[in-house]
Amino acid sequence: MSTVTELDGFAAEMLSDAFRLDPYPTYARMRAECPVYRAPHGVWYVTRHADVEQALGDPRLSNDRDRMTGALVARDGRMRELSRLTSRLGRVMSNTDPPDHARLRSLVNKAFTARRIEELRARVQTVVTRLVDAAVAAGQPTDLLTAVASPLPHTVVCELFAIPEADRDHVKEWFRGLGRISEDIERAVQVVDAFEEYLTGLVHERRATPGDDLISALVTAQARGDRLTDHELLSTCFMLITAGDETTTNLIGNGLLALLRHPDQLARLRADPALIRQAVDEAVRYDSPTQAIVRVAAEDVGIGGHTVPAGDLVYLVLASAGRDPEAHPDPDRLDLSRPPGRHLGFGHGPHFCLGASLARLEAELAIGTLVRRLPHLRLAVDPGRLDWRPNPLQRRLTALPVTYTTGTDPLERT
Template identity: 70%
Template sequence: MNPTATTEGARDSAGPARAEDLAAALLTQEARRDPYPFYARMRREDPVHRSAQGIWYLTRYTDVEAALGDLRLSNDRDRMTRAYTALGGDLKALSRLTDRLGRVMSNTDPPDHARLRKLANRAFTARRVESLRDRVQGIVDGLIDEAVAAGPTMDLVEAVASPLPMAVVCELFGIPDEDLPQVKTWFRRFGRLSEDIDASEAAIEQYEEYLARLVRRRRADPGDDLISALVATQAKDDRLTDSELLSTCFVLITAGDETTTHLVGNGMLSLLRHPAQLARLRADPALARPAVEELARYDTPTQAIVRVVAEDLTIGGRTLREGELAYLFLAATNRDPERFHDPDRLDLTRPGNRPLSFGNGPHFCLGGPLAKLQAEVAVGTLVRRLPHLRLTDEAALDWRPNPLQRRLTALPVTY
């Protein structure tokens, strides 16, 4: 889902720099290290831009906030598949994965979306998330203990940020310990879906078969896990089909994995680069919750999300036509000076902080509260337990070449 895939031919256009130029530049090493100056230029020069192939790039807070709540911008699987197929190339191949995942709340529109979301909400409650706090704390402490025992340095991504969400999800869904090695293999593939479409499709099929077996077990012998709660919800409301139940499990299990990893990794890097804010958090552990909100704003894990135009509409004075794709750059909105005072400054006590890091409107990220809880516990514990934590090699930092997600390849630290 590469936003620059169809814009290369416009680089030499006459006149001022166009959004295509900046979008293509997001694939450069410079932009991978720091995309935010590129977003700032997009907002100034062409905040609602249509490429020659009909792809829109939205970068202002006001425009993206409105777009997220506008049902004329669709997340429907079938519309998305048609839009990708029309573009051809890699995007056409990626449409196979969109289709393979089935119809779930993350790729449907109302009324199906509202029905699926309501049913998932009954099982995935705020109370259930908060009940995991002690277990999350235990997992984080265990990961830190292992890292400290291994030596005076560690890759914080590999040691804490990456294994944490999978361990929490396995706890939440009651995945047996003996299945963890295979589940880890699948999760590694899900983090690289676009690198090998055939391998990704096979992994999705294997994982769905595994989930189907778990669902059958929970029907016969329910427990205190989320799959059992979803099965119980289905029994009370037969509108949730078996296929939808499986797809809902798949999305709930996998959706928060990458986001949580990015949030912890990016957040810790931001703190290590801002020692005054790090000291502030260390002195006042109660800041951990608002700190996570600000860290998610400052270096947003999900940089952009994709929608397809279901009905002509006007945003920022431009008319978006049915069937066109729109990339909504959440990370750009979170640094918009029209919405945030001094947006390039990290401020853990920023007043009125309402970033769009987890979306907004009907498709607001259901797993957002769980991701925030894990980040709150992980960041707070790392700051408290490792008071001398610092980067070992700033120049060695690198990020995966995906402009829609911002994830460090590694975060080498000493403590």
């Protein structure tokens, strides 16, 4: 068991610039010295793969919005206004426990099927090609985060929800406002008001005249005679539109960077493009776009030999689990031949990420196209000069500047 001083040291490390730039050495020490770590502010960090996997499936670790809000406000009164804002978004499957979660997920699954996602492939490829063409036309060096990784998921979700072209710039601004929700509550309230009003109009329109889009599919989704209420429908649309934007951007950016820093693996992918699915899966494990998932103990819960008291917040550190040598041999090396599927980057259990298949599709097409279209792709700056946003739950570069030579892939033009 670590001493109190060492525990305080971990908490300090997680607030440092060094941790923001590279959290993995700290996670390695936590797994070795204190894998279930209670920080001085009362939050628990679970870092070993086996413990994280078990905790993700434990129903006593709640994702219920009201429990989570109570735990957050109890630790920081400044969270009260933020919690009031998020409570307006309603109860959706991502912030409920069984049986509500199972009911909501069964309804949403009716609309968010693997077939529907696969049918998007050609449309997503068209968007990717357009973005890469524009990036090449703009000249070098190119920031692939701004040029491709960030606009792609926004554009795809607009396609998925059939948001009119004339409205997409407004939606993009709302996304940006929501991304800064904890920094400017007053602005966030205005964003939620505007977005809620806009979505209400879309729902009413699609209820009257359904089309081949996700909102229409949600409107008509039924399971055992059940359907989403108007408020549930609105909240679910809000969740689905916003949830995948940040994560998918991070996945594409982090995955590209991982390949650029492992030129042997980038060469393997160039030689065998069929490895793209394994490359994306390995990127999720190697540098998880979602660093941690937060839960609150609904009752006393045993994790890794420790008892987490009811009401305490628990950070399940997916990024650390992905680098656990007990689950992933030689974990600090990117390896496209690694057997897929063992990482926890998209969660595990009943709350496994509903949008995982869409995120994978977007990342496969974006990274695969860039690797094919831009031979000799390389970083335009020293890796040590890259910067990362300060967010304990998401890992995202501020920019990914690259240089390259251009090539033409005949598959792109057919």
